[in-house]
Amino acid sequence: MDQTSDWSLDTLAIRAGHRRTAEQEHGEPIFPTSSFVYGSAAEAARKFGGEEPGNVYSRFTNPTVRTFEERLAALEGGERCVATASGMAAILSTALALLKAGDEIVASRSLFGSTVSLFDKYLGKFGITTRYVELADLDAWEAAITPATKLLFAETPSNPLSELVDIAALAEIAHRHGAWLAIDNCFLTPALQKPLALGADLVIHSATKYLDGQGRAIGGAVVGRHQELEELFGVVRTCGPCMSPFNAWIFTKGLETLGLRMRAHCDQALALAQWLEAHPAVTRVYYSGLESHPQHALASRQQQGYGAVLGVEVKGGREGAWSVIDATRLLSITGNLGDVKTTITHPATTTHGRLSDAQRDAAGISQGLIRIAVGLESLEDIKADLARGLDAL
Ligand SMILES: *Cc1c(COP(=O)(O)O)cnc(C)c1O
Numbered sequence: 001m002d003q004t005s006d007w008s009l010d011t012l013a014i015r016a017g018h019r020r021t022a023e024q025e026h027g028e029p030i031f032p033t034s035s036f037v038y039g040s041a042a043e044a045a046r047k048f049g050g051e052e053p054g055n056v057y058s059r060f061t062n063p064t065v066r067t068f069e070e071r072l073a074a075l076e077g078g079e080r081c082v083a084t085a086s087g088m089a090a091i092l093s094t095a096l097a098l099l100k101a102g103d104e105i106v107a108s109r110s111l112f113g114s115t116v117s118l119f120d121k122y123l124g125k126f127g128i129t130t131r132y133v134e135l136a137d138l139d140a141w142e143a144a145i146t147p148a149t150k151l152l153f154a155e156t157p158s159n160p161l162s163e164l165v166d167i168a169a170l171a172e173i174a175h176r177h178g179a180w181l182a183i184d185n186c187f188l189t190p191a192l193q194k195p196l197a198l199g200a201d202l203v204i205h206s207a208t209k210y211l212d213g214q215g216r217a218i219g220g221a222v223v224g225r226h227q228e229l230e231e232l233f234g235v236v237r238t239c240g241p242c243m244s245p246f247n248a249w250i251f252t253k254g255l256e257t258l259g260l261r262m263r264a265h266c267d268q269a270l271a272l273a274q275w276l277e278a279h280p281a282v283t284r285v286y287y288s289g290l291e292s293h294p295q296h297a298l299a300s301r302q303q304q305g306y307g308a309v310l311g312v313e314v315k316g317g318r319e320g321a322w323s324v325i326d327a328t329r330l331l332s333i334t335g336n337l338g339d340v341k342t343t344i345t346h347p348a349t350t351t352h353g354r355l356s357d358a359q360r361d362a363a364g365i366s367q368g369l370i371r372i373a374v375g376l377e378s379l380e381d382i383k384a385d386l387a388r389g390l391d392a393l
Pocket of ligand 1: 086087088089099115116155184186205206207208209213219285
């Protein structure tokens with residue numbers, strides 16, 4: 001695939017990773033097969049032993065999954081990608097591959113809820129401890145590192161307040177202390193942010209979100225260098241959290257429109273954020289594309305777009321927020337995001353509902369906060385749906 005090195009993201013998203021078979025198919029095929037056959041006992045022995053590359057068993061070698069992996073690796077600018085059954089399986093496999101009992105993780109406080117549970121409840125059981133720090137505070141990251149720290153883990157921008165960390169600066173800190181930096185790039189995707197080019201060692205994805213983009217399947221992936229990804233491949237091969245060929249095909253087709261969709265998501269989100277910021281019932285909009293955002297300059301430097309997740313604080317606390325949500329007829333009331341369908345949720349009583357009041361205050365999740373993941377319906381229809389509740393406040 002040498003010619004791919006000159007191609008831009010939109011071309012790679014459509015062309016990378018497909019090796020046409022003898023059938024001369026134009027579209028990417030699905031290989032729904034558990035195993036593969038060999039021409040001879042000697043060939044089987046070589047392939048099982050890894051002396052000869054080729055397909056063996058779909059837990060770790062499947063051509064449809066490989067197409068998705070090669071395409072995503074090309075988009076992120078990584079040497080290799082390993083696909084997993086879900087975003088959580090991607091994070092678990094990373095930990096199993098790189099960490100052992102006694103090692104420590106330093107992570108940003110504002111993480112996807114299940115990631116925190118994975119770190120504290122499950123990795124904790126095996127003697128891996130995690131310390132949490134303010135995402136944007138580089139001094140806090142460095143202060144939390146000990147000689148046992150092996151992994152720094154961040155989601156940037158954060159959900160739902162769009163806080164950022166300077167990835168290049170954080171990578172420099174990680175490497176100075178001999179640790180890996182993993183970035184969960186779920187909210188921006190390689191269309192809008194390339195963590196590896198900024199110095200991160202691993203990029204983690206929930207393909208369930210924007211990579212698919214239409215809410216059809218659960219999947220995940222890790223992208224990085226050959227060395228670490230070979231360890232990760234070993235985990236998926238042996239422990240089994242692999243991606244199914246059907247899902248890999250959906251994600252491969254989803255990637256073809258990734259650039260187009262993300263640009264459209266960004267345009268819609270910025271227009272909606274500006275409209276909301278000017279609405280008298282709205283007290284604050286959290287979106288790094290707005291000039292009022294304290295890290296707007298960093299977002300403009302580090303990202304190729306601002307994403308499509310907005311935090312919107314309305315008047316009237318929880319009652320106000322719930323009345324805006326309940327007045328919608330078009331928007332979906334759901335915690336999911338990364339879909340062409342716009343979704344709306346009340347973080348304080350859903351995604352962040354298990355936190356204590358003090359923890360929620362520290363995280364900046366007020367009762368009046370609404371999260372909107374802006375989809376691709378008509379902007380005028382989205383505004384009208386929100387105006388119904390906002391105008392009544
Ligand atoms: C959804 C999500 C995950 C988990 O992915 P699944 O595919 O649901 O397992 C991890 N990180 C972030 C930022 C997410 O939004």
